[in-house]
Amino acid sequence: MVGEGTGNDGSTSMSFTSKSVGGEYNHLLTENEMPVHRHYEYIFVKGYPDWPVVDLDTYGAMIDFESSNYVTPNRSVHATTTNAFAHTEFAGGSTEHNNIQPYIVAYFWRRTA
Incomplete structure (x- = not known):
């Protein structure tokens, strides 16, 4: 009251x-009502057997730590994430x-x- x-x-x-x-x-906040922010991009790196198992789907990107080549999609491999030193544009107002x-x-x- x-x-x-x-x-x-x-x-x-x-x-x-x-x-x-x-x-x-x-x-429900509109995009303009959200705080100004951006998202950092990460990439999966295939590597050591003691790293957790990650399922790479057809939309993911993964680099093989040993060969520096892309890993074939639709697989489960030991991997971790690392910063790709890239980010999205700023969003929010x-x-x-x-x-x-x-x-x-x-x-x-x-x-x-």
């Missing part, structure tokens, strides 16, 4: 009319977004005597 009236949080002035409702129970819980506006009063 929110009390009827006008208020200011120091940066934004807000007005609430009795019996109005607002806010969101769920809010860090814009403000609604973060208000669902509410209903009501009259409030305080008895003083």
Whole structure:
């Protein structure tokens, strides 16, 4: 519940009319509302038998540590990941977004005597 009236949080002035409702129970961020960020790219490296077993599918890329050649897809091999020294472009816009819980506006009063 929110009390009827006008208020200011120091940066934004807000007005609430009795019996109005607002806010969101769920809010799915748009890309522009997400913080600015980027993702680093990694590549699988086939190598030592004590490394974990990795399933390489048809969309993956893996380099054989010993031969420096690509590994044939659709196999299970001992491998690890390493930084490919590449990254995606920046995404996200860090814009403000609604973060208000669902509410209903009501009259409030305080008895003083």
